[in-house]
Structure formats: C-alpha cells, structure tokens
Amino acid sequence: MSSKIITVWGKDNSGKTTFAVNLACALANRDHLVGLISSxxxxxxxxxxxxxxxxxxKGLFRALHEDNPNVGEKFMETGESKNLFFLSVPNHYTGLLCDSVSLQSVERLITASSLLFDILLIDGSGDLTNPISGVGLWLAEKVYTLYRPSASAPMWHKGVEDFVQELHIADKQINVMQTPNGEFDDKTFKSLIELSFKYELPFVKQAGELENAGTPVFFYEDRGCRRYSKVLEKISDELCGGTDKYK
Structure with missing residues (x-):
C-alpha cells in the first residue's frame, strides 16, 4: 500500500484529537505502520x-530543528500497539520555541515522516495560523473535518470558508459529526450548518476518563466504546480499500 497522509481537522473541542488517536489505533490494528503527529x-x-x-x-521540536535528523528516532512508541508511533512536544514546557517553527521545516518533517509509515495522521488545529496543521491540510490526501453540534460550530465553518478555498482542500474534506450528549439537538444543528455528514460518531460518556488514564477508546471493551470503534473500522475500510483484515 502506498503511503498516505491524512489530516484530522476541526474547531477546538470538536473531538478531533480523540478521533485522530483512535483512528490511528484502528489503522495500526490492521497491521499497518502508522505515524501520528500532533499540531x-x-x-x-x-x-x-x-x-x-x-x-x-525526543519529540516534535527536536524533529523540526535538528539538522538532517533521523525523524523516526524522534517518534515515541505506544504501549498498546507495536505498529503505532506518535510525535508530540515533550513533557517539559517548550512554548517559547513555537515562533521558531517554519512552514519549510514542517513540510520537510511531514514529507520525511510519510516515507517511514504506511499511513501518517496529522492531528490538526482550529487555529488557522498553526504551521503543522496548515501544512498537514495542504499535503493531505484526505481531510476528516470534525463537528460537535453547538451554536458556534456553524460560525467556525463559515469563518474558515476562505481558508478552505485558499488551500484547495474542499474536495478532500470528509465531514464527521460527533453526536452530542443532549447539549444541542443534532437535527437543529444539521439544519443550521447545511452540511452532509458521511460519518456520525456516538457519544462515549467515559472518553475523558479513559484518556486521562492513558487508554484509547478503541481498546476499551465497553458497549459505547465499541459503537465508536465500529465507525472507525468503517473509516479504516475506506482508507485501506476494504482489502485488509484485522489482526
């Protein structure tokens, strides 16, 4: 299978990081080598x-700033899957390095990383000035755009229209809705935003608790988590052409 770059995008608090992490787990569970980069x-x-x-x-800034780095050595292994590796900023504070991240260094990093993995996932940002998110959207083969029903989500969608047009990503976007927990009616939301959603993710009550415990939803055998994972398996089918079998 040829290497693919997939970016997950959306407004802050849309559930995009949860989706990106668990989609990466689902793809790695198919015996593909998967890389996940945080923005x-x-x-x-x-x-x-x-x-x-x-x-x-290790971590993101070392991969971005070292001359001719071995990018693979900067990724971290995950405990749940031997096929899944991730790249994020280190645990100690590095916020002062943010302004030194250039588009050229990000493009070099993503391109080099895409050669190491069967599938490279970029966990994008709602901040339109974020360099990793922007380059990830530009280089991506597919963009999964997450929406959590709220009054502000249609405003975010309207506000990024020019950005989407400028990067020419509209044809790559696949809209995914995170089903709300009774906080906002999903039918009302759909009428407000006037988008079609290819996938709808069920609400997982204990997602936050599991994440804080270092357990991705995909690996937790609970009815709600399994329903969420079933959607991820369908998306994995789409990405892999439906030809691969789970381990």
Missing amino acids: NLIYGDLQVYFGQSIPPE
Missing part, C-alpha cells in the same frame, strides 16, 4: 492519551 505546540496532549512521557531528546 499542539504548547502542550503534549498525545502522550496523555497513550500514558507515555516524552523526554527532551
């Missing part, structure tokens, strides 16, 4: 999801 330049959120700690000699 968060302030806080290392991916290591929380996997119950890991990133030392200073």
Whole structure:
C-alpha cells in the first residue's frame, strides 16, 4: 500500500484529537505502520492519551530543528500497539520555541515522516495560523473535518470558508459529526450548518476518563466504546480499500 497522509481537522473541542488517536489505533490494528503527529505546540496532549512521557531528546521540536535528523528516532512508541508511533512536544514546557517553527521545516518533517509509515495522521488545529496543521491540510490526501453540534460550530465553518478555498482542500474534506450528549439537538444543528455528514460518531460518556488514564477508546471493551470503534473500522475500510483484515 502506498503511503498516505491524512489530516484530522476541526474547531477546538470538536473531538478531533480523540478521533485522530483512535483512528490511528484502528489503522495500526490492521497491521499497518502508522505515524501520528500532533499540531499542539504548547502542550503534549498525545502522550496523555497513550500514558507515555516524552523526554527532551525526543519529540516534535527536536524533529523540526535538528539538522538532517533521523525523524523516526524522534517518534515515541505506544504501549498498546507495536505498529503505532506518535510525535508530540515533550513533557517539559517548550512554548517559547513555537515562533521558531517554519512552514519549510514542517513540510520537510511531514514529507520525511510519510516515507517511514504506511499511513501518517496529522492531528490538526482550529487555529488557522498553526504551521503543522496548515501544512498537514495542504499535503493531505484526505481531510476528516470534525463537528460537535453547538451554536458556534456553524460560525467556525463559515469563518474558515476562505481558508478552505485558499488551500484547495474542499474536495478532500470528509465531514464527521460527533453526536452530542443532549447539549444541542443534532437535527437543529444539521439544519443550521447545511452540511452532509458521511460519518456520525456516538457519544462515549467515559472518553475523558479513559484518556486521562492513558487508554484509547478503541481498546476499551465497553458497549459505547465499541459503537465508536465500529465507525472507525468503517473509516479504516475506506482508507485501506476494504482489502485488509484485522489482526
């Protein structure tokens, strides 16, 4: 299978990181080598999801700033899957390095990483100025755009229209709705935003608790988690052409 770059995008608090982490787990479970890169330049959120700690000699900034680095050595292994590796900022504060991240260094990093993995996932940002998210959207073969029903989501969607047009990503977008927990009627939301959603993710009550414990939803055998995972399996079928079998 040829290498693919997939970017997950959406407004902040849309559920995109949860989706990106668990989609990566679903793809790695098919015996594909999967890389996952975070666009968060302030806080290392991916290591929380996997119950890991990133030392200073590894992580995102080392991969971006070292001359001719061995990119693969900067990724961290996950405990749940031998096929899944992630790249995030280290645990200690590195926020002062954010301004030194250039588009050229990000493009070089993503291109080099895509050669190491069967599938490379970018966990994008709602911040339109984020360099990793922007380059990831530009290079992606597919963009899964997450929406959580709310009054502000249609405004975000309207506000990024020019950005989507400028990057020419409209034809690559696949809209995914995170089903709300009774906080906002999904039918009302659909009428407001006037989008069609190819996939709808069920609400998982204990998702936050599992994430804080370092357990991805995909690996938890609970009815709600399994319903969420079934959607991820369908998406994995789409990405892999339906030809691969689970381990």
